Amino acid sequence: AQSVTQLGSHVSVSEGALVLLRCNYSSSVPPYLFWYVQYPNQGLQLLLKYTSAATLVKGINGFEAEFKKSETSFHLTKPSAHMSDAAEYFCAVTPAQAGTALIFGKGTTLSVSS
Amino acid sequence: DGGITQSPKYLFRKEGQNVTLSCEQNLNHDAMYWYRQDPGQGLRLIYYSQIVNDFQKGDIAEGYSVSREKKESFPLTVTSAQKNPTAFYLCASSELAGGFHEQFFGPGTRLTVL
Numbered sequence: 001a002q003s004v005t006q007l008g009s010h011v012s013v014s015e016g017a018l019v020l021l022r023c024n025y026s027s028s029v030p031p032y033l034f035w036y037v038q039y040p041n042q043g044l045q046l047l048l049k050y051t052s053a054a055t056l057v058k059g060i061n062g063f064e065a066e067f068k069k070s071e072t073s074f075h076l077t078k079p080s081a082h083m084s085d086a087a088e089y090f091c092a093v094t095p096a097q098a099g100t101a102l103i104f105g106k107g108t109t110l111s112v113s114s
Numbered sequence: 115d116g117g118i119t120q121s122p123k124y125l126f127r128k129e130g131q132n133v134t135l136s137c138e139q140n141l142n143h144d145a146m147y148w149y150r151q152d153p154g155q156g157l158r159l160i161y162y163s164q165i166v167n168d169f170q171k172g173d174i175a176e177g178y179s180v181s182r183e184k185k186e187s188f189p190l191t192v193t194s195a196q197k198n199p200t201a202f203y204l205c206a207s208s209e210l211a212g213g214f215h216e217q218f219f220g221p222g223t224r225l226t227v228l
């Protein structure tokens with residue numbers, strides 16, 4: 001069965017520092033992978049998605065993620081953190097059956113200090 | 115603009131009362147979902163529906179009920195049988211055929227039991 005593990009429930013960085021949020025997945029079929037961002041008291045917004053077209057995926061707000069099949073990872077990065085990046089981030093993988101729900105990790109809260 | 119709307123934004127309930135959360139989408143998506151979010155627990159699936167007049171239980175369906183009489187609407191009722199209903203509730207939708215199973219989220223409803 002598919003599953004997602006996000007390492008670190010809380011990550012803290014300084015403004016201007018590299019952001020690295022980790023996601024590992026297990027999947028019995030070639031996966032599609034997603035990163036979502038959630039600001040307080042709001043819904044989830046799609047940051048980027050991997051759909052097998054390219055292993056390095058660029059998303060909104062300067063984020064990108066690299067799909068590494070050998071490591072079963074899809075880590076999210078941003079070269080330089082901004083205060084507005086402070087939010088909760090969720091990694092998700094497609095289920096085996098279309099129309100059943102995405103499988104989400106438990107989320108990582110990113111804090112950015114000045 | 116296409117999207118998902120949820121109402122109300124905030125909802126207060128007395129113990130023993132049933133309440134209904136609204137979810138409407140104009141994305142012409144076949145599948146719709148309800149999630150519950152509690153701090154540190156990520157998103158937990160309550161119910162999902164792939165087609166009108168059909169729906170399936172998710173991981174935490176006890177104490178909840180849904181209906182899908184129209185493609186655009188997927189209301190969630192929190193019944194008095196749900197022992198701890200205070201949480202943030204998120205509705206989502208996705209394409210069923212084709213696409214990459216990306217889910218689009220509404221802004222959420224925060225339910226508080228008084």
